[in-house]
Amino acid sequence: MKHASAGTGIDLTPAIDGWVGAQRWFAGKAHSPVLRSIGQWALPTDEAGVRIACHLVLDTASRFSTLYQLPLTERTAPLPESSALIAQTVGRDGLPRYVYDAPHDPVYAAALLRFITSAASLSSDDPGGVTARGELLRAGMGPDDSTPYSVTASRVISGEQSNTSIVLDVADEAGRPGRPVICKVFRVVAAGSNPDVSVQSALAGAGSRFVPEPIGAVSGEWTNPLSAARHSGHLVFAQEFLPGVDDAWRVALAAAAAGDDFSIPAHALGVATAAVHRDLDRVFPTVASTPDVINQLCLTMRERYRLAAREVPELAAHREAIEAVFARAKAAPWPRLQRIHGDYHLGQVLDVPGRGWVLIDFEGEPLRPLAERSLPDIPLRDVAGMLRSFDYVGATIAMRDPAAAPAAIEWAMTARAAFLLGYHAGDGDSQAGTAHAGQEALLAAFELDKAVYESIYEIRNRPTWLPIPLRAVRRLAQDAHAAAHSPG
Incomplete structure (x- = not known):
């Protein structure tokens, strides 16, 4: 050659x-x-x-x-x-x-x-x-x-x-x-x-x-x-380089295994995430969420689900509820698009003594083209990624010890709630992190989209882990069904 x-x-x-x-x-x-x-x-x-x-x-x-x-x-x-x-x-x-x-x-x-x-x-x-x-x-x-x-x-x-x-x-x-x-x-x-x-x-x-x-x-x-x-x-x-530190995944996994409450660290992580989103909103240009932008992002989520349902038949059972989640997101108010982390989970955060949480690896999803990773996006995509990461902590503990499953799932739900409260508290006046103010429908759609993506990854690489994202899809679909049929 x-x-x-x-x-x-x-x-x-x-x-x-x-x-x-x-x-x-x-x-x-x-x-x-x-x-x-x-x-x-x-x-x-x-x-x-x-x-x-x-x-x-x-x-x-x-x-x-x-x-x-x-x-x-x-x-x-x-x-x-x-x-x-x-x-x-x-x-x-x-x-x-x-x-x-x-x-x-x-x-x-x-x-x-x-x-x-x-x-x-x-x-x-x-x-x-x-x-x-x-x-x-x-x-x-x-x-x-x-x-x-x-x-x-x-x-x-x-x-x-x-x-x-x-x-x-x-x-x-x-x-x-x-x-x-x-x-x-x-x-x-x-x-x-x-x-x-x-x-x-x-x-x-x-x-x-x-x-x-x-x-x-x-x-x-x-x-x-x-x-x-x-x-x-x-x-x-x-x-x-920050030596002698653990990433948030190891810290959270140890806390969940020991049954230790993680509310305070999760709240602080939410505050840190909102602060980074606020700074990104300030130092990089933002883009209006026009109807064309919204249509394209929602179309991408629907297409990902359609392709995933071919590989993961269990996803097809929730088609109606999933479509309803995406429809509610499309009709919801959208913030301006801005730069985000792009591949946010507990493994992308370090627990530094005396300094707190430090975010790393802003490269985005490595398999996506570089031009796509540099595009403005919705901050809630990062939020959804972190929520899914907390779910994986609880599910990992449950897989190790089925008897600990109820406590582990409860641990994850408590950590998720604390993270969202911290994110909302650290949001300030910026529109870069409004995770609660009328955007629950958006957050549900991005978390569902992330769980669908995870289901494709797991069935291709770790089939025994497939129940973890499927459980999230089922929960989000049930929440959507309950919301659609609630009085008023």
Whole structure:
């Protein structure tokens, strides 16, 4: 296979296709990738015997022509005890070379942070080549903005599905540790500003205390061989790392398992969510909910239900009630559309001691096109996502111990109510978070839409979990039926 990078820097090996196909962040699970490099940018390093090349590769076997980022390190000597080896090749000198997935290589981590904090720029001699630019989003990494920091250790966070995040421990010239950094390497690359960078940076710039502090980013520019057009987008995002903290899912799950009341934390989470929505309403443009916009959003929900009922026959039993929920939402008053989180659940919130709840991962649903994830939407979509997350906590406990099911379901309902009260209390005068004021019909529709989406996911990936979203669909359908037949 001939790659666009052949003869410049590191040539990709045939082993790359198989390795990429086995990664959790590879989006084409139904096929084997056939990759073609459209170019690379070389990350500078002074480390002897190491070269770093960050390739952009097109999956030509995907009908979506997905573009991936593959940072690779080529070493003359192997890394000790590393499982990130992709291939062993032979260099032009006839000696062995070892090619690694670069995020697992400490040399790459140090070079990447240095590239970002120095706001460096790399241009290609080829007008159609890949270029990269480091962007510093805050002046320094220490208490005084002039303190230079170096990386003392790095590690990759396990379990991520759509990106690769590297935690970097840093120290100043005197060896004093600084605040750790986390660099998120975007694996699927798309043209445009990644909302994880733009949204979080805008919130931090607005003074929000509910998001981590951004440090910097890497932007790239490349030519799409399918259209010969020049594109640009984010490749990496660096922000402060909050060590030793649990996400809200683990905190809530532990509380539910112990039978501890979660009303106060859930209320505080509602307040934090409303505050973030209020800031997003202030720093990004909003869009009027015109009849065309409302019709399109309601049509999308109906279409998702129609397709889901084909895969999940149990959904068809509630067709009339579900249609009634969507009809009530269409007739309800709609707020203006604004930027939202887009993939909001308990796993996207950290419990930071002395600071409270901190929201992370504003990238939106990774499988949706980037252009869609950046569109204004209804804040109640985030609210509905969090309500479904509380339901999953209760259902998880009930699956572990059926005898605990009644208490677990009651725990979830109490947490949901406290979250909504906090969200309403933190709403202020903004229309960004009116979860109660005449918008119950809207919230019910978005929660139902989320449960329908979950039912598709569960039957495809975790069939034994399917009863969880089906229980929510049944409850929401019953509520709709009761509302339709209540006096007055």
